[in-house]
Amino acid sequence: MARTDPHSCFDDLQPRASRWHLRLLVDFESRILAGEVTLVFPRPASGVLDLDSKGLTIHRAWVSATGAGLPFELGPEEPILGRRLRLTLPADTHGVTIAYETSPDAAGLQWLEPAQTEGGRQPFLFSQCQAIHARSLVPCQDSAVARVGYDADVVVPEGLRAVMSAGPMGDEPGPMPGTRVFHFRMPQPIPSYLLALAVGDLESRELSPRSRVWAEPATVERAAWEFAGVETMIGAAEQLFGPYDWERFDMLVLPPSFPYGGMENPRMTFLTPTLLAGDRSLVDVVAHELAHSWTGNLVTNATAEHFWLNEGFTVWAERRILRELHGEEACAAAWAIGQNALDESLERFRAEPELTLLRTRLEGIDPDEAFSSIPYEKGARLVAVLEQAVGEAAFQDLLRAYMGRFRFTSITTEQFCAFVEERFPGLLRRVDADSWLHQPGMPGNAPVFRSGRLDRLTALARGWERGERPDAGQVEDWSPGELLVYLQNLPRALPLDDCAWLDRKLGLTARGNHELLVEWLCIAAASGYAPAFGRIREVLARVGRMKYLRPLYAALGRHADTRRLAREVFVAAAPGYHSLSRRAVLAELEKYPD
Numbered sequence: 001m002a003r004t005d006p007h008s009c010f011d012d013l014q015p016r017a018s019r020w021h022l023r024l025l026v027d028f029e030s031r032i033l034a035g036e037v038t039l040v041f042p043r044p045a046s047g048v049l050d051l052d053s054k055g056l057t058i059h060r061a062w063v064s065a066t067g068a069g070l071p072f073e074l075g076p077e078e079p080i081l082g083r084r085l086r087l088t089l090p091a092d093t094h095g096v097t098i099a100y101e102t103s104p105d106a107a108g109l110q111w112l113e114p115a116q117t118e119g120g121r122q123p124f125l126f127s128q129c130q131a132i133h134a135r136s137l138v139p140c141q142d143s144a145v146a147r148v149g150y151d152a153d154v155v156v157p158e159g160l161r162a163v164m165s166a167g168p169m170g171d172e173p174g175p176m177p178g179t180r181v182f183h184f185r186m187p188q189p190i191p192s193y194l195l196a197l198a199v200g201d202l203e204s205r206e207l208s209p210r211s212r213v214w215a216e217p218a219t220v221e222r223a224a225w226e227f228a229g230v231e232t233m234i235g236a237a238e239q240l241f242g243p244y245d246w247e248r249f250d251m252l253v254l255p256p257s258f259p260y261g262g263m264e265n266p267r268m269t270f271l272t273p274t275l276l277a278g279d280r281s282l283v284d285v286v287a288h289e290l291a292h293s294w295t296g297n298l299v300t301n302a303t304a305e306h307f308w309l310n311e312g313f314t315v316w317a318e319r320r321i322l323r324e325l326h327g328e329e330a331c332a333a334a335w336a337i338g339q340n341a342l343d344e345s346l347e348r349f350r351a352e353p354e355l356t357l358l359r360t361r362l363e364g365i366d367p368d369e370a371f372s373s374i375p376y377e378k379g380a381r382l383v384a385v386l387e388q389a390v391g392e393a394a395f396q397d398l399l400r401a402y403m404g405r406f407r408f409t410s411i412t413t414e415q416f417c418a419f420v421e422e423r424f425p426g427l428l429r430r431v432d433a434d435s436w437l438h439q440p441g442m443p444g445n446a447p448v449f450r451s452g453r454l455d456r457l458t459a460l461a462r463g464w465e466r467g468e469r470p471d472a473g474q475v476e477d478w479s480p481g482e483l484l485v486y487l488q489n490l491p492r493a494l495p496l497d498d499c500a501w502l503d504r505k506l507g508l509t510a511r512g513n514h515e516l517l518v519e520w521l522c523i524a525a526a527s528g529y530a531p532a533f534g535r536i537r538e539v540l541a542r543v544g545r546m547k548y549l550r551p552l553y554a555a556l557g558r559h560a561d562t563r564r565l566a567r568e569v570f571v572a573a574a575p576g577y578h579s580l581s582r583r584a585v586l587a588e589l590e591k592y593p594d
């Protein structure tokens with residue numbers, strides 16, 4: 001037996017499915033997906049087949065071609081991994097079909113009441129399978145190395161629309177009255193964590209010949225305006241990596257409870273509505289998800305232990321696209337904002353330095369618990385160091401060759417290193433890659449991204465306690481990214497008069513840009529600045545993005561009265577949070593003193 005992934009019972013000596021055929025009924029009443037999956041093998045298979053499952057009820061399994069029943073055995077529940085589903089295939093099996101249903105609290109699904117949507121009239125469902133939640137939607141080899149294409153037929157209540165990380169193949173009246181069935185086909189092989197489904201009252205707007213945005217009717221116009229520049233972005237990304245390989249780059253703006261900024265589901269990137277700042281200032285998240293079309297979706301981390309291969313390259317690429325579109329200063333501000341996130345993660349893992357390595361060991365560790373800015377920001381800095389060592393042009397060639405060699409495969413850090421060594425012997429040693437990959441914290445040769453403008457506004461922020469203040473002209477001149485760097489460099493708690501001054505001068509509480517708004521609300525919360533409490537309540541009750549919930553709840557922990565506020569808001573808001581967000585907030589609340 002050869003298990004290659006600490007988070008999956010996938011065994012590379014067993015038959016490997018190359019396609020899934022999914023037939024699913026979306027039942028909003030009971031909050032389950034019910035139906036069948038057929039796992040198709042590229043060549044006749046036999047013997048033991050171990051699948052991952054979590055919270056699934058398995059009804060039956062049979063040989064697809066003959067209908068002959070197959071005995072199955074569900075292993076004991078393991079807290080992180082779920083239950084192993086073991087089938088024994090007779091000789092010459094081309095496919096097996098499993099009838100099953102998901103659990104109402106499936107980790108990979110969030111079911112929303114109409115009241116939790118923008119429109120307020122229809123329910124909504126969305127999936128989030130990364131890192132290991134695909135197994136709560138479908139019994140499968142839930143490891144990124146076991147890539148699959150898929151077809152799906154999804155039956156939903158009439159009036160709702162389904163979208164997936166796949167090409168739409170039309171829709172028609174469903175098998176029961178009052179239903180509609182949507183057909184999908186994903187021809188390219190993807191890791192299981194890129195399976196994605198959303199169902200709701202959705203409309204779309206065309207953005208370019210290969211891109212459209214989907215959202216609820218109440219949001220779709222704003223979304224189309226915000227993301228209108230997507231085609232320019234795709235062009236910039238193609239300059240970097242080569243042609244876009246997934247035909248379409250469509251986006252879906254989800255209701256505000258979506259726990260992440262974005263998820264790079266191929267052909268249908270999922271996005272948080274907090275990006276709709278009204279001034280196109282937060283589209284760097286779109287650049288990030290787009291860059292994943294190459295680094296992540298085309299060349300994929302083999303397991304969560306190599307997550308930096310996905311995220312480090314993607315953050316680096318996102319900033320390169322940003323530089324192309326908005327210039328050096330915007331790029332420098334993005335690196336500075338990233339540095340702040342990196343410093344926070346290094347601090348958070350002070351007692352667990354092994355989680356600050358790039359090449360992690362996660363046996364027995366939940367990937368959702370290990371999630372941090374380290375693979376993103378430390379990873380991006382390693383990519384930048386490699387680029388600086390060989391020069392921009394040679395690095396561009398290396399990137400193209402990397403995409404060419406490993407396209408549509410899932411690789412380890414060790415495979416990446418062997419590839420670099422082959423192209424540039426000695427380079428890894430020269431940049432001390434060993435320290436980057438296998439040592440905690442930041443290596444001594446970490447690159448510093450500076451600009452005169454940033455240095456000046458950082459110095460101004462750090463002079464706050466000496467009474468230094470920006471004048472109106474300076475503030476006018478700052479980009480939203482620069483204003484964020486300024487706020488991040490202010491003291492974390494301020495006297496109430498200072499809070500009032502800042503809020504008045506910079507109009508912070510009324511901001512629609514959530515990066516700026518939440519940075520400010522963290523200062524306001526830690527300072528006990530009551531005029532902002534209403535807005536804090538509003539954000540915590542509405543937005544489920546973990547990036548905002550974590551620091552806001554942490555900042556509220558500072559005073560007894562704000563702790564009371566936090567607990568009260570959490571009790572009311574928790575039922576609307578995604579299970580990932582709920583867990584993240586509970587971890588913050590546990591740190592509060594009694």
Ligand SMILES: [Zn+2]
Binds near residue numbers: 288292310311314
């Ligand atoms: Zn990413």
